[in-house]
Every structure is written in C-alpha cells, then in structure tokens.
Amino acid sequence: xxxxxxVSMVFxxxxxxxxxxxxxxxxxxxxxxxxxxxxxxxxVETKPGTGFPVLWEDQKHYKGGWKVNGNGNGxxxxxxxxxxxxxxxxxxxxxxxxxGLEDYYExxxxxxxxLFDSPAGNDQPTAIPVSQITGEPMDIQAGPNWDDDLSGSxxxxxxxxxxxxxxxxxxxxxxxxxxxxxxxxxxxxxxCANPSxxxxxxxxALYKRGEDGIVLINQDLxxxxxxxVAACPYKKIYYNWKxxxxxxxxxxxxxxETGQPPACFQSCVGRxxxxxxxxxxxxxxxxxxxxxxxxLVEAQRGAICNPFDEKVIAAxxxxxxxxxxxxAAQKSPVWKYVMEWKLALPLHIEYRTMPMLFYVPxxxxxxxxxxxxxxxxxxxxxxxxxxxxxxxxxxxxxLFSAGNVELIEASLKKIMAVRHYKRSLExxxxxxxxxxxxxxxxxxxxxxxEEIYSxxxxxxxxxxxxxxxxxxEEAMSPTCSPEVCKGCEGFGCDEVPxxxx
Amino acid sequence: MIDSLLLIALPYVAIVVCIxxxxxxxRTQAFGLSALSSQFLExxxxxxxxxxxxxGIGLILAGHLIALFCPELWRSxxxxxxxxxxxxxxxxxxxxxxxxxxxxxxxxxxxxARIQAVTSVMDLxxxxxxxxxxxxxxxxxxxxxxxxxxxxTTATPYVWSLATLQPDVSFVADLPPLMKAHIVxxxxxxxxxxxxxxxxxxxxxxxxxxxxxxxxxWTNPRHHEATAFLSDDEARRDFIxxxxxxxVGGALLSVGALDKVFRFFFGPRLSPKEEAEIMGTRVxxxxxxxxxxKLELERQTSDYIFVAKLSELQAKEGKYFIDFAMCPALAxxxxxxxPNLISAKCTHLGCTVLNQVDSQGRILCPCHLSYFDxxxxxxxxxxxxxxxxxxxxxxxMDESGKMVAxxxxxxxxxxxxxxxxxxxYSVFLAKHLAEESKA
Numbered sequence: 001x002x003x004x005x006x007v008s009m010v011f012x013x014x015x016x017x018x019x020x021x022x023x024x025x026x027x028x029x030x031x032x033x034x035x036x037x038x039x040x041x042x043x044v045e046t047k048p049g050t051g052f053p054v055l056w057e058d059q060k061h062y063k064g065g066w067k068v069n070g071n072g073n074g075x076x077x078x079x080x081x082x083x084x085x086x087x088x089x090x091x092x093x094x095x096x097x098x099x100g101l102e103d104y105y106e107x108x109x110x111x112x113x114x115l116f117d118s119p120a121g122n123d124q125p126t127a128i129p130v131s132q133i134t135g136e137p138m139d140i141q142a143g144p145n146w147d148d149d150l151s152g153s154x155x156x157x158x159x160x161x162x163x164x165x166x167x168x169x170x171x172x173x174x175x176x177x178x179x180x181x182x183x184x185x186x187x188x189x190x191x192c193a194n195p196s197x198x199x200x201x202x203x204x205a206l207y208k209r210g211e212d213g214i215v216l217i218n219q220d221l222x223x224x225x226x227x228x229v230a231a232c233p234y235k236k237i238y239y240n241w242k243x244x245x246x247x248x249x250x251x252x253x254x255x256x257e258t259g260q261p262p263a264c265f266q267s268c269v270g271r272x273x274x275x276x277x278x279x280x281x282x283x284x285x286x287x288x289x290x291x292x293x294x295x296l297v298e299a300q301r302g303a304i305c306n307p308f309d310e311k312v313i314a315a316x317x318x319x320x321x322x323x324x325x326x327x328a329a330q331k332s333p334v335w336k337y338v339m340e341w342k343l344a345l346p347l348h349i350e351y352r353t354m355p356m357l358f359y360v361p362x363x364x365x366x367x368x369x370x371x372x373x374x375x376x377x378x379x380x381x382x383x384x385x386x387x388x389x390x391x392x393x394x395x396x397x398x399l400f401s402a403g404n405v406e407l408i409e410a411s412l413k414k415i416m417a418v419r420h421y422k423r424s425l426e427x428x429x430x431x432x433x434x435x436x437x438x439x440x441x442x443x444x445x446x447x448x449x450e451e452i453y454s455x456x457x458x459x460x461x462x463x464x465x466x467x468x469x470x471x472x473e474e475a476m477s478p479t480c481s482p483e484v485c486k487g488c489e490g491f492g493c494d495e496v497p498x499x500x501x
Numbered sequence: 502m503i504d505s506l507l508l509i510a511l512p513y514v515a516i517v518v519c520i521x522x523x524x525x526x527x528r529t530q531a532f533g534l535s536a537l538s539s540q541f542l543e544x545x546x547x548x549x550x551x552x553x554x555x556x557g558i559g560l561i562l563a564g565h566l567i568a569l570f571c572p573e574l575w576r577s578x579x580x581x582x583x584x585x586x587x588x589x590x591x592x593x594x595x596x597x598x599x600x601x602x603x604x605x606x607x608x609x610x611x612x613x614a615r616i617q618a619v620t621s622v623m624d625l626x627x628x629x630x631x632x633x634x635x636x637x638x639x640x641x642x643x644x645x646x647x648x649x650x651x652x653x654t655t656a657t658p659y660v661w662s663l664a665t666l667q668p669d670v671s672f673v674a675d676l677p678p679l680m681k682a683h684i685v686x687x688x689x690x691x692x693x694x695x696x697x698x699x700x701x702x703x704x705x706x707x708x709x710x711x712x713x714x715x716x717x718x719w720t721n722p723r724h725h726e727a728t729a730f731l732s733d734d735e736a737r738r739d740f741i742x743x744x745x746x747x748x749v750g751g752a753l754l755s756v757g758a759l760d761k762v763f764r765f766f767f768g769p770r771l772s773p774k775e776e777a778e779i780m781g782t783r784v785x786x787x788x789x790x791x792x793x794x795k796l797e798l799e800r801q802t803s804d805y806i807f808v809a810k811l812s813e814l815q816a817k818e819g820k821y822f823i824d825f826a827m828c829p830a831l832a833x834x835x836x837x838x839x840p841n842l843i844s845a846k847c848t849h850l851g852c853t854v855l856n857q858v859d860s861q862g863r864i865l866c867p868c869h870l871s872y873f874d875x876x877x878x879x880x881x882x883x884x885x886x887x888x889x890x891x892x893x894x895x896x897x898m899d900e901s902g903k904m905v906a907x908x909x910x911x912x913x914x915x916x917x918x919x920x921x922x923x924x925x926y927s928v929f930l931a932k933h934l935a936e937e938s939k940a
C-alpha cells in the first residue's frame with residue numbers, strides 16, 4: 001500500500017453560469033506574457049460543442065491518453081496511445097498529432113494608438129486588429145470562447161464527438177429544443193493520478209509532486225519536444241511559441257503554499273468549485289486503469305482510500321503524509337462528493353489517466369413543454385422523465401462515466417431527490433410518501449440530503465476549500481523574484497527566463 | 502600559415518569553446534535550452550523541411566562519424582566495390598534530401614510572417630552555414646569520387662592527429678580547396694553549437710528510452726525522514742554492489758600479477774639442457790634474419806636484378822618484382838616487344854599499385870583509387886596521387902650475358918627487340934644505367 005495525498009477538485013456543473021471569471025483570473029495571473037496569449041489554462045466550454053482546442057476530445061486525431069494492450073497470456077499493460085518510447089523518437093522532427101495555432105486561435109490586439117494619432121477627418125478613427133505574433137493586421141477567424149453559448153449552431157454543437165453515443169432519435173430530441181439545451185463545462189488540468197503527459201515527456205521535465213499530486217513542468221528541463229501536448233488527452237498543456245517550452249496549469253501552487261485557494265477557485269462567482277485532499281493508493285492506480293470502460297469509474301473509486309481507516313492512516317504516515325494532510329482529507333468536500341455521496345464523476349475517464357478533477361453532472365430535466373403556443377408544466381412526473389432529460393443521459397455518460405449510464409442516473413437521481421426533499425420541507429406542497437419513495441430510489445437518507453444541500457448551496461469558503469498547510473518552505477530553494485519575472489517570458493526559475501539563441 | 506590557422510588553431514578553439522560553452526549553457530542557462538520548435542506556428546511546410554533535413558543529415562553525419570571513429574571497419578566494408586557504390590550513391594541521395602529539406606526550411610523562415618516572429622540572426626547564420634557546408638560536401642563528393650574511402654586516410658588521420666594532440670596538417674594539406682573548406686565549415690559549425698539552436702543536438706532525450714513512465718518528486722523532508730530506513734537499506738545495497746564490483750575488477754586485474762609471482766616461486770624449473778636448447782633456437786632465428794639482411798644488402802649492391810624471362814612478360818598483366826630500394830615494381834611488355842618497368846609504389850601514400858591494366862592502359866591504386874597510365878606513369882586528373890609513377894631502367898640480355906637492349910633512366914631506349922627465341926632473353930633491372938644517366 002503506497003498511500004499518497006492528492007489535492008483534488010470538484011466542479012458542480014449545476015451551479016456554473018458560464019461567466020468565465022475563473023478563466024480571466026487565471027489569465028491575469030499566469031498567462032499574460034508573450035507566447036502565452038492563446039493559452040487558457042482554465043477555460044469554460046459550452047456543451048454540446050467542439051471545445052478548445054477545437055475537437056480536443058477526438059483522440060483518433062490527437063491520440064492522447066492511454067490504451068490497454070492485452071498480450072497472449074491474459075496480462076494487460078497500459079500503453080500510451082501515441083508518444084510511447086519509439087513513437088516519440090520517430091515523431092521528434094515532425095509530430096502529426098500536435099495541435100497547431102489554427103486549432104486554438106491566433107491571438108490579437110488592436111492598434112489603440114491609431115485612435116489618438118489619426119489625423120482629423122470625416123470618419124471616426126478605428127483600431128484595427130493586429131496579430132500578437134506577427135504584429136501585422138489580421139482577419140479574426142476564431143478567438144477565445146468563439147463558440148460560447150452557440151450550442152444551437154450546427155457548426156459547433158453538431159460536431160461534438162460525444163454525440164456519437166446518441167441514436168438519431170435522441171439527436172433529434174436534443175436539437176428540437178436547440179435554443180435552450182446546453183450547459184457549461186469549466187476545464188483545467190485534472191492533475192491526474194496516472195498522467196499520460198508525465199509518461200510521455202522525453203526530457204523527464206514533467207513530474208507529479210509527491211506531497212500534493214500537483215503535476216508540473218520543470219521549465220529548466222523542458223526541451224520543447226511537445227510530446228506532452230499530444231499525449232495529454234485533455235489538451236491542457238500548451239506550447240509557448242516564444243520560449244520554446246511547454247506550460248500548464250500549476251494549480252496556483254504558490255497560492256496553495258500560502259494557504260490560499262487557486263485563483264480560479266477563489267474568483268468563482270457561482271461557487272461551483274470545491275478543493276480538498278483525497279488519499280489514494282498509488283500501487284492500485286495502474287491496475288485500476290486497465291479495466292473495461294464501463295468499470296473505470298468504480299475502479300478509480302476503488303483506488304481512492306478512506307481517510308478514516310486506521311490502516312490507510314498508518315500507510316499514509318509511513319509515506320511522510322503529515323497529520324494536517326490526513327485531517328484535511330477527513331474534512332475534504334471532494335471526499336464527500338466523490339466517495340460518500342458518489343455525486344461527482346471524472347471527465348472522460350476512458351482516456352485512463354485517472355483524472356482527479358470531478359464533475360457533478362448537470363441536471364437538465366424537461367420542466368415543461370410548449371405546445372400549440374401554450375406552455376405546460378410537467379413537474380409532477382419530471383423525476384420519472386430522466387430518460388427524456390434535455391441533454392440525454394447517454395450524452396452525459398459519454399462525458400463523465402465512459403458510457404456507464406447507471407452512474408449518471410444514480411447521481412442525477414440523488415440531486416433530484418435532494419430538491420424534492422427540500423421542497424417538501426420548505427413548501428410542503430409534495431406528498432411526503434412520494435418524497436420518501438424518491439429518496440429510497442435514490443438511496444439517500446434525510447441527513448445526507450441535508451448535508452448535500454448545505455455543501456451545495458450554503459457552504460462557506462472554509463468548507464469549500466479545505467487546504468492543508470503545505471509548508472514547501474521546508475525544502476525549496478527560492479526562485480527568481482516575481483517582480484523581476486512578471487511580464488517576461490516565464491516564471492518559477494532560478495534565472496531570469498528568456499528565449500535561448 | 503593559413504592552413505595551420507584554419508586547420509589546427511580553429512579546430513582546437515572550436516572544440517574547447519563547444520565543450521566549455523555547452524557545459525556552461527546546459528548547467529547555468531537551462532531555461533534557454535530548447536529545440537525551439539515552430540511546428541505550432543506553421544506545420545505544413547515544416548513537414549517537408551524538417552523531416553527530410555533531419556533524416557538526411559542524421560544519416561550522413563552517422564556515416565562521417567563511422568569513417569572517423571572506425572576507419573578500419575569502414576574501409577573493410579568498402580573494399581567490396583558494390584558496397585562502395587551503394588554507399589557513395591546513398592550519400593549523394595541523402596545529401597540531396599537534406600539540401601531539399603534545408604531549402605524548404607530556409608524558404609519557410611523567409612516567407613512565413615509567423616516564423617519570422619521567432620527567427621533570430623543566429624538562426625539565419627546557422628542555416629546559411631549549414632546550406633554552404635552541405636553543398637560544398639556534395640560538390641566534393643561528386644567531383645572527387647570515392648570520398649568514403651579516401652577520407653579515411655586523409656580526414657580521419659587528420660582528426661585523430663588533432664585528438665591525440667599531435668596536429669598534422671599534412672594529411673589534408675594536399676586536398677583540394679573545396680574539401681578544405683568543407684573541413685573548416687565543420688569546425689565553424691561546432692564552434693557555433695553553444696551560441697545557437699544547434700545545442701539541441703546535445704539534448705536528444707535518449708534517457709527517455711530507459712526511464713519508468715511516471716515521475717514523482719518529493720521535496721518535503723518529512724517524506725524522506727519517514728522513508729529513511731528504506732533509503733538506508735538501499736544505500737547499504739548500493740554499497741555492497743559497489744564493493745562487489747570493485748572486488749571483481751581488482752581480482753581480474755591482479756590475476757596477471759599473481760600469475761607472475763606464482764610462476765616465480767612455483768613455476769617449472771628449466772634444466773641446463775632445456776635452457777641451452779632454447780638459447781640455440783634463438784641464435785638460429787637471429788642467424789636466419791642476419792642472412793636475409795645480407796641477401797638484401799647483396800641485392801642492393803649488385804648491378805643487376807633479375808626480373809623475368811622476356812617471354813614471361815605480358816602487356817595486360819604486370820609481373821611484380823622488388824627493386825633496389827626494396828620497393829615493389831611492375832614489369833610489362835610494351836608494344837615493341839620490349840619490357841616496360843614501372844614503380845608500383847603509389848606516389849600518394851605508398852600503397853602497392855595493382856598489376857591489372859584496364860582498357861585505357863591504366864593501373865589502379867586500390868587504396869585511394871588513383872589510376873596511373875603505364876606508358877607515362879601520370880595519374881588521372883583528380884586522383885589523390887599527384888606525382889607520376891617513375892619508370893625504371895632495364896636491360897635485356899641473351900644467354901651469354903650480352904646486353905641486346907637497354908633503357909637508361911632518362912628514358913632513352915638503345916637497341917631493338919631481340920629476334921628469335923624470347924625464352925633465351927632475360928630482363929634485368931639495371932642499376933648502373935640509372936647512375937650513368939645521373940652522371
């Protein structure tokens with residue numbers, strides 16, 4: 001038993017309003033440098049939609065993540081879908097699995113000075129867009145969140161590869177009410193327990209921190225081979241075209257180490273984000289990721305350890321996990337969402353990286369129906385109508401449970417049951433027998449329902465972000481001053497970062 | 502002067518600067534180390550540039566390195582003319598491939614606005630140098646054939662002379678200027694490695710092939726303290742392994758010394774008779790050597806050396822013999838039924854020339870492929886050998902020892918082809934004729 005601590009995350013999608021405040025907070029702190037303009041370590045996508053970079057989920061093209069290799073005698077091995085040892089060398093000089101700038105967008109700014117410097121004339125002066133790479137005027141073809149709220153459009157929503165899971169009928173159902181059926185999916189690095197980016201790095205620059213599981217790129221070791229960009233199935237590693245180094249979300253570790261939640265967590269308007277410690281058994285990770293797709297979520301839960309179990313605590317201490325970390329793991333909101341209530345599910349676990357960021361799937365029931373110009377409530381039986389949910393359960397299953405519909409239904413039923421329970425308490429307009437039946441079906445006790453309600457709606461920052469003291473100062477050498485590095489090409493290095501000759 | 506500056510001073514400066522500069526840059530300027538890929542900004546042209554360029558130059562460099570470090574292996578491989586032909590044409594093909602790739606890369610860097618945003622002056626300098634270097638290399642390969650072979654006796658010993666700190670330019674001094682330019686270009690490129698993106702050659706991630714997939718870094722001292730007993734165990738194991746390796750190595754080394762000691766004390770003792778026998782054998786061997794030397798001396802002091810019967814000589818296949826200077830020489834029959842004696846010691850580096858005459862009346866030095874005309878002794882144009890093979894004076898005598906014809910060292914033939922039975926005439930290498938002409 002090799003118990004390690006992991007700072008993990010839960011995003012409650014029912015609460016996300018798609019305001020992009022998280023993305024902006026992140027951008028202002030970390031990616032406002034030249035070479036990083038196009039990077040969005042944290043971004044919010046509209047689903048169904050093609051995402052950022054475009055069609056990142058299409059692993060037939062990008063070949064990110066792991067696959068299971070079965071050999072003759074029944075033994076199975078995890079192997080990178082691409083960028084494994086020999087493949088990486090063949091693709092050293094040209095990598096066909098790399099996303100290019102076209103797959104993101106060309107960053108631009110405007111010639112604001114023209115507004116002041118233009119000579120007097122009959123027309124208003126304009127600020128034309130110029131590329132932030134070449135400095136030349138450009139036609140804007142795409143930009144950040146270019147498909148924001150465009151789920152109704154055929155150009156974006158219809159191309160979502162997760163829709164492959166749906167029958168034609170279900171597709172028709174989804175697009176029948178096309179103007180309103182969508183949800184937001186905030187995405188950032190999952191800080192996976194079985195990261196394919198770390199495994200693919202030819203230079204050994206990527207690593208997972210033992211203490212808190214944060215996946216980082218050592219900027220001094222990175223040589224810009226970009227294997228990680230291709231190997232990360234979530235496309236959450238970005239290549240800095242200016243410095244020739246790859247960069248990724250660092251889970252704001254300098255903030256975590258000083259007791260603050262990451263910027264995107266702190267700034268979240270909808271308070272959808274939860275941060276806490278999970279203990280997991282590192283020895284079980286590889287085996288857990290070898291099971292068939294539908295069993296992956298359960299296998300991941302099997303690799304996560306109960307922080308109240310004495311054996312687990314002893315094993316964790318043997319690994320140097322501090323008492324504070326174990327205490328934080330016992331209080332962790334992520335433990336509650338993922339393991340106690342089983343509400344939160346990982347995104348695309350079929351990539352087998354064992355992501356440690358979990359999503360509470362959005363509840364999108366059909367609450368009413370407009371027919372012959374008349375809107376009718378269907379609230380009486382909306383619980384039984386899970387199959388007719390606005391976004392089909394199969395679609396959600398494709399995203400959050402590798403196609404296992406039961407897991408999504410179990411999660412959605414619980415969320416629904418909490419709503420019924422609370423409504424029956426607050427308004428008393430529901431038959432208590434019906435509520436009890438719903439609670440039984442969802443396998444939920446009234447105490448749990450109260451807890452879920454409380455953590456979902458009323459939680460204070462201290463309940464949402466349970467941060468252990470990380471005390472990195474015990475071991476680390478100081479890096480160059482942020483004042484010196486701010487605005488230049490990198491950060492977190494001993495030397496002042498600059499592009500090599 | 503210019504030679505020693507460019508071929509001795511420059512290489513040492515280049516190598517020292519390359520090693521010191523690269524180590525300094527890798528150790529202290531790690532952030533600036535990167536392959537600096539621009540595939541992200543422009544990918545289509547890169548495919549047709551980067552791939553042919555790297556494949557072409559990689560294989561060509563590998564060929565150069567084999568010729569530099571394993572010249573014997575390389576030469577024995579190339580002794581087979583088919584392999585030589587294949588390697589020579591493969592080299593030209595790969596050079597074309599890399600030139601095409603480099604041109605595409607150059608064109609891409611000059612035309613794409615995005616790529617220009619990440620282009621430095623040094624990039625253009627390196628590209629120009631590389632292009633020049635590879636074009637010069639191609640011209641050398643096309644103009645002076647079989648470079649794969651002759652480089653092992655020119656460039657290879659030159660580089661080795663540099664490596665062993667006994668620089669000797671004479672190996673390459675006689676090479677054509679283009680070839681010298683190719684060598685100088687190589688040193689310039691090595692000089693530029695630490696100051697340009699060429700440093701990525703040293704960052705090829707070979708360790709990736711041997712490392713476990715996941716990498717976990719613990720920086721918190723608590724982990725190390727908690728797992729300290731493990732590390733102690735590991736340290737002990739490492740220590741034992743190291744000691745075992747030292748012990749085995751030491752044991753192997755001391756076997757030789759122990760053997761001597763053992764023989765000294767416990768080895769077989771020779772009886773006086775056995776000792777006398779061994780001494781006797783040694784004396785006999787020395788005598789034989791002395792006799793050989795005496796014969797050689799006699800031969801060198803005699804006026805004539807018998808070459809062959811006139812009837813044994815052929816026009817198309819030479820007969821080997823040893824001349825007064827103990828060097829190989831060849832005897833042919835010329836058109837007038839008279840002998841034609843020519844030195845067989847190549848004027849380039851002294852190999853023995855082959856005795857088969859080709860259709861153009863030439864004999865071949867197999868080492869570096871110089872063709873010598875047997876009538877004039879002159880090597881073909883572009884051959885490594887520059888001086889003609891000297892003709893040797895000869896005399897033809899009948900059975901009674903009467904000279905019927907001879908040729909002096911100044912090339913004048915006196916007498917005519919002997920009529921009648923060729924069996925009865927002998928051909929001699931004549932020393933006094935050579936001396937006469939000198940006098």
